[in-house]
Structures are given as C-alpha cells and as structure tokens.
Amino acid sequence: MEKPTINILMVDDRPENLQALEAVLESSDYELIKAHSGEEALKWVLIREFAVILMDVQMPGIDGFETAKLIRARKKSQQIPIIFITALTQTQDYALSGYSAGAIDFLFKPFNPFILKSKVEGFVKIYISQWELQKKNELLLRRSAELDRANSQLKKSESIARAISETSLDTICTVDKSGNILSVNQAATTMFGYKEDEFDHLSKMIPLFQTQSLQASSLKLMFETTANRKNGTSFPVEIQLNQIIEADQDLYVCSIRDITERKNQLVQLEKLVEKRTEELRVINTHLQREIQEKLEMVKFAQISEEKYRKLVDHSPLAIVVLELGNNKWSFINETGIKMLGGTTSNDILSKDLLHFVHPDDHGLVKDRLMKISKGERVGTVEEKFVRLDGEVIDVEVSLIPFDYFDNPAVHIVIRDITEIKRTQEYISQSEKLSVVGELAAGIAHEIRNPLTSLRGFTQLLVHKDETTSNPYVPIMLSEIDRINTIVGELLLLAKPNQEDFRTVEITDLLHTVIILMNTQANLHNIEIKFACEKHSKSMIHGLENKLKQVFINLIKNAIEAMPSGGEIVIQLTQFHDHISIEIKDEGCGIPMDILSKVGQPFFTTKEKGTGLGLMVCKSIIESHQGTMRIKSYKNNGTTVILDFPILTQATNSDELIHT
Incomplete structure (x- = not known):
C-alpha cells in the first residue's frame, strides 16, 4: 500500500521560530509547510491536507485562537489536530480558551524539542492509521460497486440472451395468463429434471404461483424465489417475466435462472465483509488504545516538565x-x-x-x-x-x-556579581579619596609655608638688585606659582565644611559659567549651547564656588578636546527628586581601555596635566551627595552626566528641605 504524504503546518509570525520548529521536525517523511500569519495558514488549509498543525497564539492580524476556530468551522479540516505553542501565560483560563478554540494540546515556550517531536510523531501515527483505514474502506466500497455493476450487467446480458437464444442455460418458457406452460427450452429439462412433455403448469416448478396469479407477479419484471425439481429438491432462482400479446392472447415469456452459485458467492462475500469488518474493528480498538496510551504519556511528560521548569525558572x-x-x-x-x-x-x-x-x-x-x-x-x-x-x-x-x-x-x-564588584570598588575609591584628602590638607599646609618665603625672597632680589633682565627669575616665579596652583588643587580634595553650604540656584550658576567660558570657547571656534526648561528654578544645597569650579573644569576639558572647533551642549533637566546636567562635546572621545581610569589620582592624558582635575571634581560632587558618570567613544565625543539631589519647599515654613 502506498504511503500518504505527511504535511505538517507550522504557523508563527517570527521567521526564527519557524526555523527552530523546522530544525526540530526535519525528516524525509514530513513535508513542513510554513505560514507567517493566520491568514496564510487558512489558505494552506484550503489546498492541502495536514496531519497536525503547530500554531503560535500571539500573532498580528488573526491570532492563533481565531485561526483555530476558522479551521474547525470547515468540515474538511475540523478533525486536524492543533497544538498551540505560546510564551504568554500558563494559567488554566488561558488553556481553556485554547481548548475551546479547538486545541488538542499546548506547548509553552521555551519548549523541549524532544517532547514536541514525540507529540508530533504520535499525531502523525494517528493520521497514517486513519488514512490507511479510509483507503481500505474506499477499496471495499469500490469492490462492492464493481460487483454490483458486474451483477447488473450480467442480469442484462442474461435477459437478452434468454430472449434471443434457445440455447441459453436458463429455463425459458412461454405461459398463458393462467400459468399453463406452452413451451420450454432444452435447459428446462436439465434444470428441473422433467421431460419436455411433463411440463404442464408453472406452479409445478415455482411454488409461488400456487398462491399468486401470473398477472400480479408480472408487476415485478424480475424477482427471486424458490423452485422445485422433479426429485423434490429446491433451489433459488431468479425469474423474469416479459408480457407479449399474440393473436389477442396474453402470453408471458418466463426466464428462470438457477442462482444457487450466485447465492453461494453472496454468502461468501457477506462472510468476507463480516470478517474484514471484524478485523477493522479490532484494528480500530488497538488504535484507540494506542492513542490513549500516547495521550497519557504526553500528559505525564507535561506534568514532569512543568514541575522541573517551575523549579528552574524561579x-x-x-x-x-x-x-x-x-x-x-x-x-x-x-x-x-x-x-x-x-x-x-x-x-x-x-x-x-x-x-x-x-x-x-x-x-x-x-x-x-x-x-x-x-x-x-x-x-x-x-x-x-x-x-x-x-x-x-x-x-x-x-x-x-x-x-x-x-x-x-x-x-x-x-x-x-557586578553590583558587588562595583560596591567594593566604590568603597575602595572612597577610602582612597578620604586618605588623599587628609594627606592633601597636611601637605598643602607644609608646602605653602616655604613657598611664601621662596616667592618673597625672589621678588626681593629682583627689587634690590634690579636684575629684571635675568632670564632665570621669571622662570623661578612661574614654577613657584605652578607649585602653589597644584597645592591649591590638593586643598580642594579636603572635605568641605558642611556649615558653609548654602542654597544654590543651578540655572543662574550655569549661565554665569557659560558667560565666563564663552571668550575662551570663541578663541577655539566653539559654540556653547545651554538648554533647560523655561522659568525653571533648580535649587540644590552646596558651595557655589566649588560647583562653579566643577563646571569650569568640565567645560575647559571639553574645549581642549575639540582643537578644530564644534559645539558644546549643556542640558539641564529637573526630575522629581534630583536634577541632571549633561555636558556633551564633539571631541576625540576617550578610548574604552582608559575610560575606567579617568578620575583616579594623578592619571591624565594631557601633556602638562596633573591628574588632579577630574579627581577634584569628583570629590566636590560627592561632597554634594551627587554622582558623576562619563559616556565616551573614541572619535565620537564625550558626555559627562552630573546628578544632584534637589531642594523643595517645606510645607509650613519658608525653609528649603533637602530631598
């Protein structure tokens, strides 16, 4: 027997999901059909027969449930098994919605490929068994139809033969309307055992005509009954009556056929049909048992898989x-x-x-x-x-x-452990800054005392000896001032006194800094743009000069990063509990491998830098309970993001409350 084509329809709007299903089910025995929507799936169902349908629930347009209902509404496709594959939810109500739409089973993403493959193989076996049963039934019906056609043709042929030939094997006799036999053919003597002159009345051979008149029987042109031979044995016959009118006399041509062999064949055929029916019944019973066993296995596998998946997923x-x-x-x-x-x-x-x-x-x-x-x-x-x-x-x-x-x-x-590592690094950096701050205060105090003497005596020598033309004196004064500047930056690392903190309006402060830095920016062909909400007042608790130093230092760094000119954009945004300030340039950026080192003590990429600028900025920002983040990509600019907690008005007083 030929094998059926196993068509499997896979419906999902995501090509990668269809590719995954195709990889799991790929087999030379299957023809995998892919549909990217519910509409496309309905078109395929109209032109193909499918052993099973794997359908995603959540799809644009017609979703999986609606598509399943439309497939079930069509008589030819209402028996196709549908397995829903979904990643949305695993609640009972959701599953009931799927089963009411026509689902046979559910698989939840991510699904186990082996379970999916086993389920599909089970439904394919059911499909093949149903197909084979249908083919066998069609064959049986075809054979029966052929037998009926042959029987009908045989009857017609026999009728013609009896009418035109006396050599027929059937008994052909002519009788009057009373049933008296007028003539018989040679086959009659063989069939009934009477001599030709012993045939007198039709009822002698056909007991039916003892109680039924010939006219009533003639209404049935062809019928079956029982005949008797001379020796007393009976046998089944088929009788055909044809009425003829001759010399104003009603005559009948009676054709009698012995159908013993045909009856035996019919009995054998009935037995064969009964036997085959019983075989099909047994096959169907086994098939139903196998289906039930498969369903129980699938149910058990689903329960085990569900318990393990919940344990792992949570x-x-x-x-x-x-x-x-x-x-x-x-x-x-x-x-x-x-x-x-x-x-x-x-x-x-x-x-x-x-x-x-x-x-x-x-x-x-x-x-x-x-x-x-x-x-x-x-x-x-x-x-x-x-x-x-x-x-x-x-x-x-x-x-x-x-x-x-x-x-x-x-x-x-x-x-x-990313957060753990960051916390450890933050603690380490805080400890370093604390130590550096304490050292800075002590070192600055000890260095500035001798610096005062050095600079004073150098200036005194210039004034006393009038050695203004000495080229070494300006160099000495310049280097002494440079040492003093570095010492000043070190002092900024020391923790500021909280008693000096005041209310600072950041918007006005930024306007002041931008005006101050515009001159230097113009010299480098750079435009500074400031964006903030109109009429907004962003108040924080801090030291105005320290904050001003932070903004000046960051804008200066941005200017130095753009030797060919460009734009510096400063964006101020106020949120519910904090303000955010972004300073973005179009400079060369900072390579990823050194970005993490920026802000560490004495680390610098500048030729004459001290490595204290950003570290000082970071120290000042943290003393204001703020944070500083740097986003940068090589040759794609740098963005510095500062966040500070804002001040809000108290409910019953004019004092500002730190949030």
Missing part, C-alpha cells in the same frame, strides 16, 4: 545547559535570559557560547570545558560576560557535569 541564579562537543546552549532559564539582555530564549540559544564571554576569558572557558570533558573537576571562578546590549558584567560561574538526554553535557550556574 531560580535566582542563571541556569544553563551546554552539550559537550559544541558551543551552543541547549537550555537557559528566565533569569539567565534577563541577565544576558535577551527577551526570549531564542535570543540566547541561537548564539554561540563564546559570543557572551569577554574575549579576555575565552582561553579560561575553553580550558575549563576541556577539563570537564575529561572528567576532571573544576571549581567556581569569576569571569566577565558581555550582554546583548554590549554591557560587560562580572559573574561567578560553576560547572557541573551531567547527562542531558543521554548526551554528555554541563550544568552551568551563573551568579551576577
């Missing part, structure tokens, strides 16, 4: 399964998806493992996987991962070997 740690021998993820839980910046599991599973590992740690990862494949134990280590959005995070990774569907694999547990 884990606070990222859990990943990696099959050894390739660098592809086989499974990742929801925590891992969010940690790596994905929205669905396909965002992660479709990429190579090393895609998420920082290049500096590639060698470490490969070495640990090699040890695991050799059966060696490896401990927990810290690594750097790269999220999909490019952000680098610090993680703690543990590797546990195990078998995944009879294949050697690694159970990977990942803990995000």
Whole structure:
C-alpha cells in the first residue's frame, strides 16, 4: 500500500521560530509547510491536507485562537489536530480558551524539542492509521460497486440472451395468463429434471404461483424465489417475466435462472465483509488504545516538565545547559535570559557560547570545558560576560557535569556579581579619596609655608638688585606659582565644611559659567549651547564656588578636546527628586581601555596635566551627595552626566528641605 504524504503546518509570525520548529521536525517523511500569519495558514488549509498543525497564539492580524476556530468551522479540516505553542501565560483560563478554540494540546515556550517531536510523531501515527483505514474502506466500497455493476450487467446480458437464444442455460418458457406452460427450452429439462412433455403448469416448478396469479407477479419484471425439481429438491432462482400479446392472447415469456452459485458467492462475500469488518474493528480498538496510551504519556511528560521548569525558572541564579562537543546552549532559564539582555530564549540559544564571554576569558572557558570533558573537576571562578546590549558584567560561574538526554553535557550556574564588584570598588575609591584628602590638607599646609618665603625672597632680589633682565627669575616665579596652583588643587580634595553650604540656584550658576567660558570657547571656534526648561528654578544645597569650579573644569576639558572647533551642549533637566546636567562635546572621545581610569589620582592624558582635575571634581560632587558618570567613544565625543539631589519647599515654613 502506498504511503500518504505527511504535511505538517507550522504557523508563527517570527521567521526564527519557524526555523527552530523546522530544525526540530526535519525528516524525509514530513513535508513542513510554513505560514507567517493566520491568514496564510487558512489558505494552506484550503489546498492541502495536514496531519497536525503547530500554531503560535500571539500573532498580528488573526491570532492563533481565531485561526483555530476558522479551521474547525470547515468540515474538511475540523478533525486536524492543533497544538498551540505560546510564551504568554500558563494559567488554566488561558488553556481553556485554547481548548475551546479547538486545541488538542499546548506547548509553552521555551519548549523541549524532544517532547514536541514525540507529540508530533504520535499525531502523525494517528493520521497514517486513519488514512490507511479510509483507503481500505474506499477499496471495499469500490469492490462492492464493481460487483454490483458486474451483477447488473450480467442480469442484462442474461435477459437478452434468454430472449434471443434457445440455447441459453436458463429455463425459458412461454405461459398463458393462467400459468399453463406452452413451451420450454432444452435447459428446462436439465434444470428441473422433467421431460419436455411433463411440463404442464408453472406452479409445478415455482411454488409461488400456487398462491399468486401470473398477472400480479408480472408487476415485478424480475424477482427471486424458490423452485422445485422433479426429485423434490429446491433451489433459488431468479425469474423474469416479459408480457407479449399474440393473436389477442396474453402470453408471458418466463426466464428462470438457477442462482444457487450466485447465492453461494453472496454468502461468501457477506462472510468476507463480516470478517474484514471484524478485523477493522479490532484494528480500530488497538488504535484507540494506542492513542490513549500516547495521550497519557504526553500528559505525564507535561506534568514532569512543568514541575522541573517551575523549579528552574524561579531560580535566582542563571541556569544553563551546554552539550559537550559544541558551543551552543541547549537550555537557559528566565533569569539567565534577563541577565544576558535577551527577551526570549531564542535570543540566547541561537548564539554561540563564546559570543557572551569577554574575549579576555575565552582561553579560561575553553580550558575549563576541556577539563570537564575529561572528567576532571573544576571549581567556581569569576569571569566577565558581555550582554546583548554590549554591557560587560562580572559573574561567578560553576560547572557541573551531567547527562542531558543521554548526551554528555554541563550544568552551568551563573551568579551576577557586578553590583558587588562595583560596591567594593566604590568603597575602595572612597577610602582612597578620604586618605588623599587628609594627606592633601597636611601637605598643602607644609608646602605653602616655604613657598611664601621662596616667592618673597625672589621678588626681593629682583627689587634690590634690579636684575629684571635675568632670564632665570621669571622662570623661578612661574614654577613657584605652578607649585602653589597644584597645592591649591590638593586643598580642594579636603572635605568641605558642611556649615558653609548654602542654597544654590543651578540655572543662574550655569549661565554665569557659560558667560565666563564663552571668550575662551570663541578663541577655539566653539559654540556653547545651554538648554533647560523655561522659568525653571533648580535649587540644590552646596558651595557655589566649588560647583562653579566643577563646571569650569568640565567645560575647559571639553574645549581642549575639540582643537578644530564644534559645539558644546549643556542640558539641564529637573526630575522629581534630583536634577541632571549633561555636558556633551564633539571631541576625540576617550578610548574604552582608559575610560575606567579617568578620575583616579594623578592619571591624565594631557601633556602638562596633573591628574588632579577630574579627581577634584569628583570629590566636590560627592561632597554634594551627587554622582558623576562619563559616556565616551573614541572619535565620537564625550558626555559627562552630573546628578544632584534637589531642594523643595517645606510645607509650613519658608525653609528649603533637602530631598
């Protein structure tokens, strides 16, 4: 028997999801049809027969539930099994909505490919069994129709033969309306055992005519009854009566056929049909039992899978399964998806493992996987991962070997320690700044005393000896002033006195700084633009001169970063509890490898820089309970973002309250 074409319809508006389904179900026995919407799926159902339909629920246009209802409304397609695949929810009401729409089963993303494949194979077997049963029924009906046609043709042929030939094997006799036999053919003597002159009345051979008149029987031109032979035996016959009128006398041509053999054939055929029907009934019983067993197996697998998935998905740690021998993820839980910046599991599973590992740690990862494949134990280590959005995070990774569907694999547990590392770094930097501030105050005090004497005596020598033409004196005075400037910057590292803090209006302060810096900016062909909300007053608690120094230093750095000119944009935005100030330039930017070092003591990229400018700015900002962030890309400008807590009016007083 020929094999049916196994068509499987996959409906999903996302091409990557269709590609994943195609990879799972790919087989030479299946023809996989892809539809990207509910409308396209309905078109396919009109032109093809499908063993099973895999359908996404959430789609633009006609969703999965509505599409299923339309498929069920069509008589030819209402029996097609539909498996919904969804990532929306797993509630009972949602599932009931799917089943009322015509679903046979549900799979929730991310689904287990082996379970999906097993379910599809089960429905395909059901489809093949139904197809074979239908073909056998069609064959039986075709054979019966052929037999009926042959029987009808035989009857017609026999009727013609009896009418035109006396050599027929059927008994042909002529009788009058009373049933008296007028003539018989030679076949009659063979059939009934009478001699030709012993045929007198039709009822002698056909008992029916003992109680029924010939005229009444003639209404049935052809019928079956029982005949008797001379020896007393009976047999089934088929009688055909044709009325003829001869010399104003009603005569009948009676054709009698022995149908014993045909009856035997019909009996045998009935027995054959009954036997075949019983076989089909048994096959159907076995098929129903297999279907029930498959459904119970699928139900059990769903319950086990659901319990394990809930345990894994609600884990606070990222859990990943990696099959050894390739660098592809086989499974990742929801925590891992969010940690790596994905929205669905396909965002992660479709990429190579090393895609998420920082290049500096590639060698470490490969070495640990090699040890695991050799059966060696490896401990927990810290690594750097790269999220999909490019952000680098610090993680703690543990590797546990195990078998995944009879294949050697690694159970990977990942803990995000980025915030812990940042907290440790912040504490370390704060301690450094605190120590530097204390040292700065002491060093500045001790240095400025001798500087005063040096500068005073140098000026006195100039005045006394009139050595103004001496080229070394201006150099000495310049270097003494430079030392004094550096000492002044060191003093700024010392923690300011909170008693000196006052209310500062940032908008006016920025206007003042911009006016002050415009002259220097114009000399470098640079325009400073300031953007803020009209009529807004942004008040903070701080030291006006210190804050002014921060803005001047940052704008000066921006000017120096643009030797060819450009724009500096200062944006002030007020939020509910803080204000944000962005200073953005169009300069050369800061390379990623040194951006993290900016603001550290004595680190500078300038030829004559001291490495204290940004460190001083950072110290002043933190003393105002503010923060400073720097975003920069090489050859693409730098943006410095400052955040300060704002002051709000008290409810029953004119005092400003720090939020």
